[in-house]
Amino acid sequence: MTETPTTPAALIHARGLTKCFGSFTAVDGVDFDVAPGEAFGFLGPNGAGKTSTMRMIGAVSPVTSGELTLFGLDPAAHGAQIRARLGVVPQADTLDNELSVLENLVIYGRYFDLSWAESRRRAKELLEFVQLTERSDDKVEPLSGGMKRRLVIARSLINEPSLMLLDEPTTGLDPQARHLLWDRLYRLKQRGVTLCLTTHYMDEAEQLCDRLVVMDRARIVAEGSPRQLIDRYVTREVLELRFRRAEGETDDSAHFGSRLDGLAERIEQLPDRVLVYTADGEAVAAAAYERGLRPASVLVRRSTLEDVFLRLTGRSLVE
Amino acid sequence: MTAIGLRLARPGAIASRRSLRVLEHDLLVFRRGWFSYLLSGLSQPFLYLLAMGIGLGLYVNGKGGVPGGVPYLDYIAPALLVTQAMMASASEAAWPIMSKIEWDKTYHAILNTPLGALDLLVGDLMWIAFRATLLSVLFLLVIVVLGAAASPLAVLAVPVAVLTALAFAAPIVAFTATQTGDGGFNVLFRFGITPLFLFSGTFFPIEKLPLFLQPLAWITPLYHGVAAARSLALGQVDAVGLSVHVAFLVAIILAGLAAARITFRRRLVV
Numbered sequence: 001m002t003e004t005p006t007t008p009a010a011l012i013h014a015r016g017l018t019k020c021f022g023s024f025t026a027v028d029g030v031d032f033d034v035a036p037g038e039a040f041g042f043l044g045p046n047g048a049g050k051t052s053t054m055r056m057i058g059a060v061s062p063v064t065s066g067e068l069t070l071f072g073l074d075p076a077a078h079g080a081q082i083r084a085r086l087g088v089v090p091q092a093d094t095l096d097n098e099l100s101v102l103e104n105l106v107i108y109g110r111y112f113d114l115s116w117a118e119s120r121r122r123a124k125e126l127l128e129f130v131q132l133t134e135r136s137d138d139k140v141e142p143l144s145g146g147m148k149r150r151l152v153i154a155r156s157l158i159n160e161p162s163l164m165l166l167d168e169p170t171t172g173l174d175p176q177a178r179h180l181l182w183d184r185l186y187r188l189k190q191r192g193v194t195l196c197l198t199t200h201y202m203d204e205a206e207q208l209c210d211r212l213v214v215m216d217r218a219r220i221v222a223e224g225s226p227r228q229l230i231d232r233y234v235t236r237e238v239l240e241l242r243f244r245r246a247e248g249e250t251d252d253s254a255h256f257g258s259r260l261d262g263l264a265e266r267i268e269q270l271p272d273r274v275l276v277y278t279a280d281g282e283a284v285a286a287a288a289y290e291r292g293l294r295p296a297s298v299l300v301r302r303s304t305l306e307d308v309f310l311r312l313t314g315r316s317l318v319e
Numbered sequence: 320m321t322a323i324g325l326r327l328a329r330p331g332a333i334a335s336r337r338s339l340r341v342l343e344h345d346l347l348v349f350r351r352g353w354f355s356y357l358l359s360g361l362s363q364p365f366l367y368l369l370a371m372g373i374g375l376g377l378y379v380n381g382k383g384g385v386p387g388g389v390p391y392l393d394y395i396a397p398a399l400l401v402t403q404a405m406m407a408s409a410s411e412a413a414w415p416i417m418s419k420i421e422w423d424k425t426y427h428a429i430l431n432t433p434l435g436a437l438d439l440l441v442g443d444l445m446w447i448a449f450r451a452t453l454l455s456v457l458f459l460l461v462i463v464v465l466g467a468a469a470s471p472l473a474v475l476a477v478p479v480a481v482l483t484a485l486a487f488a489a490p491i492v493a494f495t496a497t498q499t500g501d502g503g504f505n506v507l508f509r510f511g512i513t514p515l516f517l518f519s520g521t522f523f524p525i526e527k528l529p530l531f532l533q534p535l536a537w538i539t540p541l542y543h544g545v546a547a548a549r550s551l552a553l554g555q556v557d558a559v560g561l562s563v564h565v566a567f568l569v570a571i572i573l574a575g576l577a578a579a580r581i582t583f584r585r586r587l588v589v
Contacts, residue, residue: 021589060430061589080337080433094428098348107344111432113336155428 341442
């Protein structure tokens with residue numbers, strides 16, 4: 001993909017967007033556009049600049065330099081107007097422990113200038129949506145992590161936002177809670193809500209994002225749909241080989257890797273295993289066997305965004 | 320032009336509609352515990368006045384009493400009213416605000432709505448003023464019941480107490496926004512608030528302090544609040560003195576607000 005043309009319809013438009021904290025550059029001149037109805041993701045490890053980017057988009061953190069507009073408005077001049085149309089799910093839950101589940105939503109609606117009656121009506125509807133109706137009158141503290149997350153999502157929807165900003169929405173949740181959240185986000189997307197999220201989970205990005213950018217060290221290093229990125233940067237399949245460390249041997253899989261030379265497009269040595277990028281994993285596995293290699297385990301799988309990330313940065317994503 | 324005008328006008332608007340939303344939040348929390356507020360709001364003054372005013376007063380009055388020959392109960396009642404409002408507001412400006420900034424981070428959730436840092440500051444100061452008003456009215460009630468109000472002007476001790484409360488709350492809120500934990504509060508209360516409570520003319524005239532300490536009492540807001548409330552409650556109002564006291568309190572509030580505007584922005588808008 002070449003230079004993305006700036007469509008006037010872009011919900012978020014960023015060029016050379018930069019954020020510095022003193023001498024530290026958290027976001028270093030990033031360019032991206034998010035179209036209405038799109039699900040857009042920032043994928044990257046901790047400290048890549050995802051949250052700083054999201055906070056600038058959320059019109060709560062001033063832009064150091066570069067260009068940023070939301071709904072065609074400049075956040076420096078129209079912060080309140082922009083925030084009125086956003087639904088924000090921050091990384092920390094920031095729920096009010098002094099109020100009940102329902103009250104947390106109702107008062108949040110008041111911040112958006114809804115009447116008490118309207119705010120209550122929406123709050124009840126949203127509790128239904130996130131399956132927390134039975135907990136309406138409970139305090140927030142005893143809720144599970146997944147429930148709190150759902151409550152934060154409900155809270156972010158009280159103003160019927162046209163753009164949702166989700167900063168690591170499922171970090172720290174168990175698989176069930178994650179799938180429930182994904183389902184709710186997917187439904188919102190179907191209703192035409194634009195989603196903009198950060199994650200360091202590949203499966204999350206693949207599940208939710210139409211398009212994403214990979215961030216590393218304050219910069220965007222790649223952009224495209226999950227499929228495009230996989231096609232562009234890695235092969236169709238990945239063969240994972242693990243070797244048992246032989247008695248008295250100091251070095252493990254490293255020298256096995258070299259014995260695979262010529263069999264595949266690219267070979268990646270990880271501390272615990274060898275990744276072989278190839279169109280046909282089974283064939284390479286067979287060839288390796290013929291060369292006398294006896295791996296302890298063999299796994300052929302489809303390549304994922306994790307492989308893309310590894311390729312782009314030389315580092316594993318989740319550490 | 321209008322855009323510039325609006326931007327200039329906004330910071331000046333002390334009570335914008337948006338800051339009222341923050342007050343609403345605090346009232347919603349208050350609604351959950353109003354009964355215990357009421358109970359402690361009535362029992363505290365009763366106990367203090369009983370022990371200090373009547374109990375200790377027996378000895379003080381017998382030993383010649385305080386200057387002016389007023390009963391000791393009448394002398395300390397308005398002072399304790401102001402002091403209680405001050406104490407409550409000082410702690411309200413410390414721990415709960417710290418929680419909203421740092422521990423529960425609820426301020427950060429609110430900043431994702433159209434509300435801004437200044438709305439949080441003004442809204443929570445309004446809540447502190449509300450609570451000081453409530454406590455002072457309850458205190459006044461107890462004073463009246465105990466027959467310790469010499470003059471109907473004692474009613475005006477309530478607004479004086481609220482001004483004093485804000486003269487503490489505004490600078491403390493500004494300080495809170497610079498802190499990352501509550502360690503600083505312990506120092507503040509141990510070496511600031513508690514000595515003030517004891518030595519700002521609450522229990523005895525500051526003229527009884529060592530000479531070098533008297534100017535120190537003069538520059539503390541509590542001394543001015545106590546002196547103003549006492550003169551009103553005893554019906555011994557000196558217009559010039561009262562104006563000076565009130566002007567001093569207002570000046571401290573404005574200075575505190577200006578400082579808090581800066582520290583709030585620095586802390587919350589990054």
